Amino acid sequence: MIVFDDVWFSYGNREVLRGISFKADFHERIAVLGESGGGKTTILKLILGLIAPDNGKILIDGIDITSLKEEELIPIRRKFSIVFQEGALFDSLPVKENVAFFMRELLKLSDKEIYTRVSKLLSRVGVQEAEELMPEELSGGMHRRVAIARALAVGKTKMFLYDEPTAGLDPINSERIISLIKDLADKENIGFMIITHVVYVAWQLCDRFIFIKDGKIIFDGNKQELILTEHPSVREFIKELFFKIKKY
Ligand SMILES: Nc1ncnc2c1ncn2[C@@H]1O[C@H](COP(=O)(O)OP(=O)(O)O)[C@@H](O)[C@H]1O
Ligand SMILES: [Mg+2]
Numbered sequence: 001m002i003v004f005d006d007v008w009f010s011y012g013n014r015e016v017l018r019g020i021s022f023k024a025d026f027h028e029r030i031a032v033l034g035e036s037g038g039g040k041t042t043i044l045k046l047i048l049g050l051i052a053p054d055n056g057k058i059l060i061d062g063i064d065i066t067s068l069k070e071e072e073l074i075p076i077r078r079k080f081s082i083v084f085q086e087g088a089l090f091d092s093l094p095v096k097e098n099v100a101f102f103m104r105e106l107l108k109l110s111d112k113e114i115y116t117r118v119s120k121l122l123s124r125v126g127v128q129e130a131e132e133l134m135p136e137e138l139s140g141g142m143h144r145r146v147a148i149a150r151a152l153a154v155g156k157t158k159m160f161l162y163d164e165p166t167a168g169l170d171p172i173n174s175e176r177i178i179s180l181i182k183d184l185a186d187k188e189n190i191g192f193m194i195i196t197h198v199v200y201v202a203w204q205l206c207d208r209f210i211f212i213k214d215g216k217i218i219f220d221g222n223k224q225e226l227i228l229t230e231h232p233s234v235r236e237f238i239k240e241l242f243f244k245i246k247k248y
Helices: 040-047 070-077 095-106 111-124 140-151 171-188 199-205 223-228 232-244
Strands: 004-012 014-023 031-035 057-058 080-083 159-163 191-196 210-211 215-221
Touching: 014 070, 014 215, 031 040, 031 223, 040 057, 040 159, 040 191, 057 080, 080 095, 080 111, 080 140, 095 111, 095 140, 095 223, 111 140, 140 171, 159 171, 191 199, 191 210, 199 232, 210 232, 215 223, 215 232, 223 232
Parallel strands: 031 191, 031 210, 080 159, 159 191
Antiparallel strands: 004 014, 004 057, 210 215
């Protein structure tokens, strides 16, 4: 479980989060929504202990991570499979070495075992043919899939974290990544938190929606509550949904 208890965070004198509180079970499918620059990625970084809050507590499985040392954070980070926004693959390494990278760092496996796992992971995300390619040879959609395979490589994943997983993808590839995210969660029976500013992506994948505005949570609820909300900023944000969904 993830618990944020009155979390405040600033970059220098730029106050980004101003008292964020929520509880999330690892099995949930949660979207964190809000405008660009609103502090969404900052929340992911805080969950992983990459940055520490100025005030407030962050508990992961009951452990307050805000005072942990770097090496104590490693088992915390391994509970998550993370796909950052840039998907950042190592440009100088072929796909298979990108996926193998953290396995080599963190797991005591032979080369043979590593490459067997790499092949399995790549076929799980549907790009087994890309093994020998360099990142620059990949399409945007393939790039994102390889980043997902790499995120899956080492974790005893309890939850997926995706930062803007469809950013920069055309509609067809967006749809494919959305189905992949869903399939992985269904098959492994693990939840995810997805950061996005595209409300329709969130709608297709999630059953809980958290909106951030001016450093605060202005909405936290399910689909029904989202559709019925009276909050003017949230309504403005979800306007586009009403054109796309017909069952409400
Ligand atoms: N490393 C940093 N140093 C200074 N400011 C930052 C840094 N990272 C992000 N910011 C600023 O903090 C705000 C929130 O950033 P972020 O969490 O990335 O927003 P979002 O993911 O919602 O677009 C933005 O105004 C951004 O410019
Ligand atoms: Mg961001």
